[in-house]
Amino acid sequence: MIQFHNVFLAYQKDATALQNISFSVAKGEFVFLTGPSGAGKTTLLRLIYGALNPSKGQVLIDGQNVSRLNKSQLPYLRRTIGVVFQDFKLLQNRTVFENVAVTLEVQGGGSRADIGKRVMHILRQMGMENKIHLTPQRLSGGEQQRVSLARALVNEPKILLADEPTGNLDDANKMQILNIFKEANVKGTTVVVATHDRRLIENAHYRIIRLLNGQLADNAESRNEDFQ
């Protein structure tokens, strides 16, 4: 589903963000991407949804070379990828409902009633059905994260990417978010979660890809049994 072949990325000539990264994630797999701050986790995720292009090497999604996609093709790739951002990236002047509906609206599919039904369905799953009229400022961090997740999952994407999704959450909220990821994965979505939160990784038995200073660490691939 996701393949990295000898990927290098340099932001500037001298500073290399990623070096010779090669790995693949199979369809329907759940993977943790871990490593200390600044290791290149966010950069790697950005390569997957086409916000960055590699300086060298290839990133393939479903067999498609992301950097070969032109500007009009890229949106269609992004419709198959749900992204949960570290800072949520919610629209402050829109309600919870509108923030989630935006994913379906930009795809132009479905009538108003259809969009409403799907948005309400996912918000109910997130336990946010009573807060649809609120704007993000009036929500707690955990609630905002759930709205962000609802937005990423509402169109049932093939791939779900999450960047430090539990960064500012308490343990109860962390587990709730992790369970949502697991549920999505069970339904067939390929999940990549970038995190340096040990507790999160310890609570799930999934493959771990470890980054260190922009490179895959020596013990790059492991399962959480080895991690402890």
Added chain:
Amino acid sequence: MKTFNKKRATISAPGAQGRVRYFWGLALTNIRQNFFVNLVTIGTITLALLIVSLFLLVYVNLENAAENWSEKVQVTVYFDKELAPQEQTDLKNRIQDIQGTAKVYWVSRDDALKRFKGRLKGQETLLEGVRAEVLPASFEITLKKNNRNTLAVDTYIGKLKGIPGIGEIQYGEEWVRRFNTFLSFMRIVGGLLGVFLVLAVVFIVSNTIQLTVYARRDELEIMSLVGATRLFIKMPYLLEGLIQGIAGGILAILLLLSVHFLFLHNAGNFLTFNPVTSGLAFLPPEYIAGIITSGALLGFLGSLAALRRFINEITG
């Protein structure tokens, strides 16, 4: 679902129609939600177009005045003696045959005296004892429109002098020359000024719109990240620019109209002529349509230029 969608538009129907409605709805909501920024943009467009249209108004009126004045370019041929009717008709026909003649009018000595009396109304006593023989008889000749410039008038006078029996010719030679020079000068200055104004307006408007787009770069980024095409992201903003431009154009015309009326009704107090009677015109309809269209274009192109930069930055 209606209650959720009170504030913002949502796609109400699949397909193109639903999208068009969605874009318009979004554009209008954007204007409502960012009212102040929109007010600033509309204000800028209004002011810019007001300057351009004020200039156009002055230009149109000067052209009108020029048109009226040029009708006064008239050649007069004076005769010391009264002409016999046959002689008069012959001369009139020969003048009429010269290329460029519009009208030839015979003013007899009696007619001349009548006119003179008319001008001295109230002081007729001054003319007591003055007889018609004191005044000369004359032909008053008006020229066709494209024969009123300096060169054509000179050629015309040459031909007129060639007619045997013609009297003393008088025409506003220097006046005609100055007037024509003034007209050409005005057209050049007006054209240049117009070009500079339009450039300044485009610059100001695209910068103002860039500010409004910049204020919403988060929204643009999120739309792009959830898979919106570039056109989909741009459309509501382009429509917003279009609405701003049209609103600015209409406001500029309304302001100009009020300035025009204020001037018409108050200028008489401090000007030597009365603008109401002197026929000061407002812009013709095609100019008004042009200004509103320019407003729409300004808003649209300004948004397009502003968006191009940010969309490239955001969509990578």
